[in-house]
Amino acid sequence: MGLDRRAFLGLVAGGAVGTMFTPIPWKFIDDASIWTQNWSWIPRVPKGQIDYVGTSSKLCPACEGLKIMRVAGNPVSAGGNPDHPLSRGGVSALARSEVYMLYSPARIKSPMKRSGKTFAPITWEQALIEMAEKLGAAKGSVAAISGDGTGTVNEVLSALVGKLGSAGCFMMPTEATSAAKGIKLMGGQGQAGYDFENADAVLVLGADLFETWGTSTRNRKAFGATRPAGAKPASTYIYVGPTRNNTASVCDQWIPAGAADFGIVALGIAWHLLKAGATSNAPGFDTFKAVVNGGFGPEDVKRATGIAPDVLAGIAKTLASAKAPLVVTGSPFGQGLGAAPFIAGMSLNMLLGRINKPGGVYMLPELAAVVPGAMSRAALLDGDLPAFLKGVEAGKTPAPKALLVYDANPAYGLPESATMAKALEKIPFKVSFSSFMDETAALCDLVLPNSLPLERYDDVATPYGSGFCIYSLVRPIQKPIHDTKTTGDVLLALARKLSIELKFDNFQQVLKEKVAGLAKASGGFVAKDVMPWQVAAGKPAPALVGGDLWKALETGFAWTMVGQVAQTGMGFASEVVAKAVKAGKAPAVAATLAPYSQLRTGTPATGIPCQDLTTVPDTELVGDTTFVRLNSETAKALGLKKGQTVKLSAAGVDCQAKVHIFESVMTGMVSAPLGFGHTAFDYFSQGKGANYLSLMTVAEEPGSGMSMWIASEVKIA
């Protein structure tokens, strides 16, 4: 049968035309629009009943209360809890990450043991046996580092280490470290708490109040509440620091001053207050007065800091004329301040009569410990980790035989990182309880992953900065996704294996006992309709209504108490101030490094939360290079140009950076972002930028003997 060309063409043409009269092409087109909505590789959103459950953020140092949105019982996002005094509905970029970080590629999926340069998964039972054996052998020389500033797990850790024979139990250095040391030197008792809600004039010496300092979400809510949109502000905020950082950007005034000069500024203001007749009957007042009058007059301060006398007088006037002035001293990057600037700042509060007053500084009592043999928070904060590790590195301090690292990343998050990492290498047996594969975990012999906060029971007890005692619970909302365990439980199990009596079988029992203790404390209440700052301002505290406090806490409410420790001997510690507060020398060719830290790049323990990378501006990170900021005058003096790639050198370390000309940096300062330059974690953190904290050199503060690294010289080329 022949089909000639013409017939074939006719058939094709006829067929094509004919098809148009069938539904086929039209159905095909219609389906095409459906396909383009349903590609199999595009994830579907989960379906199911939506509900909200309460907990607290543990990843974020601001410790916000959270409302977790769940779909069919699975957590999908974290929002602020409007009923929680530390959140009031607000949440940081870091706390927002609590849910999705469950699935972070950096998570450690099971216990692991080092074999050569890599890790091999082991079972929890093997891990416990191994650890019991090694720690048993290391008895008398076990050290611990905790990065958890608020958890009761520190009691378990310190009690265990104590009973094993402690070589030192340390906290990662934070603002709380300097404050605790300062209070101790002043002869005070309790934890400094700042009542921003009731303050109407706040002088901020360095502290990045609205980003990394203390309860930063609560701080901002308190700030915002006194600043109705479009109306006259009901508060005055003055920021003193090397850069107009996130905090300074919303303050009424920014006074440029080097981070090493906060003490001088404080004493310079004290000079004006004293001149105006301020007095105090606290111990050491006369010496203090002599010190201030002896070297901190307006001209002295101008010479040392460049701050004009009238500016200083203006600040003093603002504070003196305010109803509720408050002075907060801190480090612009959350660590390394030293004790003296804190004492100098606190002296202003004392001169202004602001101790244990509404809108002032409350000396908050520590919540009672429940684990026998546990160290108090004050005792833990007294340890000097950088000094200890430097001693180990230099061979001056014997290296402990074993080290337990909890919720901390000392190999990354300490100054002189290179020195610290060397010290860690000298410790023969190291265990990390990190949830993520961080720089420290990567150095350890055993990695026993902690469940994330949404997978475990934990707690938050009065974070540093809070103006009131507060306690909230962290509770499991999701079964552990990987083979992880709550470290509190692991430590208690380990104690049993080592036949160490810690009174509790599991961590939840510890927390229940803690809560039971709170229920008995007088003055405590559950913050719902009445907030603690209202009580501080005079509103009667509601009674802790009978019923189950545990249950209230589990639903996301916070127990709170406006407490204060009556001060018997708190003085000016003038001898420390006299020794430590001195004008520094201006660097000649080098510049002073002024780091800053932001919650959106996470903490050393979390790495950069993947969704927060988008929030990092391109003036901070482009590709794999981070930017350092200097003003045009500094750039000119150093011969640097916008966008130029430079090398920063100090402490035997080089860091790369690009130059960003930013005029809100003091002349002579180089401002550098922290939180970058990870060598561990996942592809969202690793290799992005440089870790400028490694450039900071640790010095011993005269007078207090404390390690400080508030300002370091760097060479830029």
Place this chain on the structure above:
Amino acid sequence: MSIIESEKNWYPEGVERCSLGKFLKWLAFLGIVAGYGFVAMIVCFVYGLGVTGLDNYFGFGLWITFDLAVIALGAGAFFTGLLRYIIRIDELKNIINLTVIKGFICYSGAMLILSLDVGQPIRSWFGYWHPNVHSMLTEVIFCITCYLLVLIIEYVPLILEQKQINKIPYLHNLAHQMHVVMPLFAGIGAFLSTFHQGSLGGMYGVMFARPYAFRDGFFIWPWTFFLFVLSAIATGPCMTVLICGFMEKVTGRKLTTYRIKSLMCKIGGTMLLIYTVFKYLDTWAWINNVLPRAGMTFDQMFYGLVYGRWLFVCELVLCLLVPVVFLLTPLRKKPVFMYSGAILACAGVVINRYVFTVQALAIPVLPFTKWEIYTPNWAEWATSLMVIAYGFIIMSLSYRYLPIFPQEVGLNKK
């Protein structure tokens, strides 16, 4: 009979063509260029437009510039058709075929690039199914697709007139009948073309939040609507002449008389003069009215080298005034002036389409944003080159086998 010999039977009557080997080498070269672009196209389809240099600042880039430029330069087809069939300038029959093929190439190429440029090519037909009648782009989609059909209808009889195909009586008759109704299609084509050339300009003119592009106008049409029409019909004929001249250079054969080319250039030049007058008026109104209303100044419209003032001067002086002089004065009699006039005019319209597409988006309208720079990457260049290579292939095949140039035999008699 060998293939080489039989292939010669397919040439138009009485002409000479280069050897088949040479021709195949030429096609192979074009094929490689097109093939490279085809790979780029597949990469775009498979991985998404992230492989291009486009971004959220420059949603439009090289592709849209390319589309607008070829569509403007392809406008010779409708305008020459209009003059030939409706206004009946009979002489133009000697070049009308070339303009039709050029138009077909430009429009089909533009369609190809457009299908690449949209993020969801499978949904391209939504323009018909869910049209937004207020959008200039809807009008563009309508007119371009319809006009492409018209161009196909105009191109088909040319193919049917091929010596061997024309031997088939049915096709012979079909070609004849199509020629008879050609004025109708020329009319439809002119209508459609005018509208989408205008709408392409309108697309920019209506962007009232983009001060660089925004224009007031007449009724629903911003001035750019009319300016784009004028600039297209001015440069379209010039482009036809350039193609014709280029083909003569390459083939070494005379294809039309200088007189015809000169006539086309005169037509183009006249239109260019009209365009120049209106463009100058428009620019004046833009500087003194549109920009100040937006709180912006003329100086703010330029930045650095890539978006520098030189583009403005090039477009409005070098590529408007100069070609007007070259094309409308006796200078036109000299080929060097005629061709350079045509080249400048075409370059001017390309610059115009580029600045409206890219510079308009590069300008920081929000005062706290900054100028951004757009650089097309390999994927965009390769696909654009593919379309150019495709055009060369179509033109080469058409020239070799179709009787495009009625004067060719006569002009090349030995």
Place this chain on the structure above:
Amino acid sequence: MSGQKMEFPITWGMVIDIDKCTGCGACMASCQTENNVEPQREASNKLRSTSWMTVYELTNGKSFPDHDIAYLPRPCQQCGNPPCVSVCPVIATEKNENGGIVSQVYPRCIGCRYCVAACPYHVRYFGWFDPVWPEGMQKTLSPLTSVRPRGVVEKCTFCHHRWTLAKDAARANGKDPDNLDDGAYVTTCVQNCPSGALAFGDLKNPKHKVHELIKSPYAYRLLERLGTDTQVYYISRREWVRKLGDNYLKSE
């Protein structure tokens, strides 16, 4: 020519107090996850990364020590006269619903990006690649916002899904869904902002805080003179900040 100005009985609007914004990025982080934007590994290319809410850094352009900075969070401005809507060839973006939120219909969008070109606020983002989540993380996707394939344009919707939830809740409580209480419907950025810099409500409802706020002498909108008539207001007591909201000639 330009589209027509739209009026609705309910006009959802945002008021952003720039003097309170510390630029921390919590609004951006909230938005990313609320609206199922993928985590972006190379987010430093700001011309390519997607963030419906973006915080801009504003400076007064002076040198140290007179330099000043401010942060400006920028959601979709939900223009009353949107430059993007009239240009869309396929009606994939519309402003036709009470509330005045400019919609974006992902299954309708063909990805021509004409709207991207037309919007001077850069609020529109194109899907350059298909979105990818780290393994398992798709379990934390929000059930309320669909995941977009590549090739379509997306933008801030004022968390429109939250309005739907708020109306449902009002109906369930026997309240009028068209007269919601102040705060019953707020976007995720507004809800989570730690500084309380963002406020949200019905601009036309006298019971809503924003109704008064926009009357402040310090309130302004971005690029007002272009006639976009936006539904997002900014407040700053600093004159230089307000001046950066629009373009001005030297004589003005």
